[in-house]
Amino acid sequence: MPPEPPPAALRLGIDTEALRANWLALDRLSGSAATAAAVKADAYGVGVLQAVPVLRDAGCHDFLVAHWSEVASLVEIVDPESISVLHGPMNFGDAAFARATGVRPVINSVAQARLWQESGGGVCDVMVDTGINRLGLPLADLADEAIGALEINVLMSHLASADEDVALNALQRERWTQARRQLKHRRGSLANSAGIALGDAYHGDLTRPGLSLYGGIPRRELEGIIRQVARPQAAIMQVRTIAAGDGVGYNSTFVASGEMRVGTIAMGYADGYLRCWSDRGAMMAAGKCLPVVGRVSMDMTVIDLSHAPELVEGDWVEAEYSLPDAAAASGLSQYELLTILGTRFSR
Numbered sequence: 184m185p186p187e188p189p190p191a192a193l194r195l196g197i198d199t200e201a202l203r204a205n206w207l208a209l210d211r212l213s214g215s216a217a218t219a220a221a222v223k224a225d226a227y228g229v230g231v232l233q234a235v236p237v238l239r240d241a242g243c244h245d246f247l248v249a250h251w252s253e254v255a256s257l258v259e260i261v262d263p264e265s266i267s268v269l270h271g272p273m274n275f276g277d278a279a280f281a282r283a284t285g286v287r288p289v290i291n292s293v294a295q296a297r298l299w300q301e302s303g304g305g306v307c308d309v310m311v312d313t314g315i316n317r318l319g320l321p322l323a324d325l326a327d328e329a330i331g332a333l334e335i336n337v338l339m340s341h342l343a344s345a346d347e348d349v350a351l352n353a354l355q356r357e358r359w360t361q362a363r364r365q366l367k368h369r370r371g372s373l374a375n376s377a378g379i380a381l382g383d384a385y386h387g388d389l390t391r392p393g394l395s396l397y398g399g400i401p402r403r404e405l406e407g408i409i410r411q412v413a414r415p416q417a418a419i420m421q422v423r424t425i426a427a428g429d430g431v432g433y434n435s436t437f438v439a440s441g442e443m444r445v446g447t448i449a450m451g452y453a454d455g456y457l458r459c460w461s462d463r464g465a466m467m468a469a470g471k472c473l474p475v476v477g478r479v480s481m482d483m484t485v486i487d488l489s490h491a492p493e494l495v496e497g498d499w500v501e502a503e504y505s506l507p508d509a510a511a512a513s514g515l516s517q518y519e520l521l522t523i524l525g526t527r528f529s530r
């Protein structure tokens with residue numbers, strides 16, 4: 184056995200207090216509806232092992248993942264009956280896995296409904312497509328007998344544009360309400376993070392935030408309520424002083440106009456700190472802003488330490504990574520900025 188590796192020179196700081204506060208705030212905004220947590224994609228990159236115990240202890244009883252492969256780490260932490268798998272069963276292997284683990288499949292089509300029933304049936308959830316045209320039961324199939332035969336816990340639908348004020352929101356709500364009248368179910372669910380901010384009429388019995396749990400702010404109403412959770416941090420590996428005319432990094436996109444002190448940190452685009460931050464991102468340490476200079480490399484980024492003479496090799500810095508600001512600066516979505524953070528971060 185090789186020895187345990189030493190601690191990584193980059194870590195994703197998880198503000199568990201902010202995560203807890205975000206879930207509680209979304210739960211409060213959800214009114215009388217219960218509040219689930221979307222924890223797919225390793226809790227949006229934050230880390231299931233770190234995030235889910237916090238959400239569970241805050242009072243969350245419903246967890247959503249996309250893939251069957253995401254169930255294993257989750258059943259170690261929460262009751263299988265609290266887990267829904269959004270992609271649903273594609274074959275008997277999936278259905279058998281659902282039964283063996285006790286998690287609920289989300290049924291997205293008549294074919295999935297038949298498969299689930301033929302493999303033994305049992306309580307499931309149903310996703311009705313009310314206008315996103317992505318994954319879910321078409322409205323025209325609501326009356327199918329295979330759907331009518333299902334034992335449905337959560338009858339859900341998903342909003343396409345909850346982060347915008349468009350007519351589609353009310354139309355989808357109306358169609359979802361119709362579907363709720365048509366199919367027997369225990370709980371109705373429509374709202375994602377942004378949908379929660381659309382108000383009571385969108386809440387049903389269960390809301391399903393993801394992004395905002397982890398610090399994303401998809402609508403103005405959530406500003407000042409939702410706090411940053413994920414904080415990419417890296418150690419300074421090397422410090423040097425460069426002279427006027429010296430270039431930094433690949434293709435010398437930054438050229439020093441005078442003598443300056445720069446530091447190289449152990450974080451690059453392979454970690455999800457993308458090339459879009461070249462010459463425009465910044466790190467923070469001791470209350471100071473340390474601009475990125477030159478191109479972000481695969482495993483390294485160089486920052487300006489001119490105004491932070493106290494920082495030396497081995498010290499840590501933190502990326503400016505408030506999701507709304509980072510999205511505005513980079514052109515990436517808040518979702519991408521989170522889920523792209525790589526596996527080399529210790530979490």
Ligand SMILES: *Cc1c(COP(=O)(O)O)cnc(C)c1O
Nearest residue numbers: 221341375376391392393394395
């Ligand atoms: C990802 C997902 C959510 C969470 O959406 P956010 O916009 O991240 O809040 C809710 N419901 C379904 C079906 C999802 O796929």
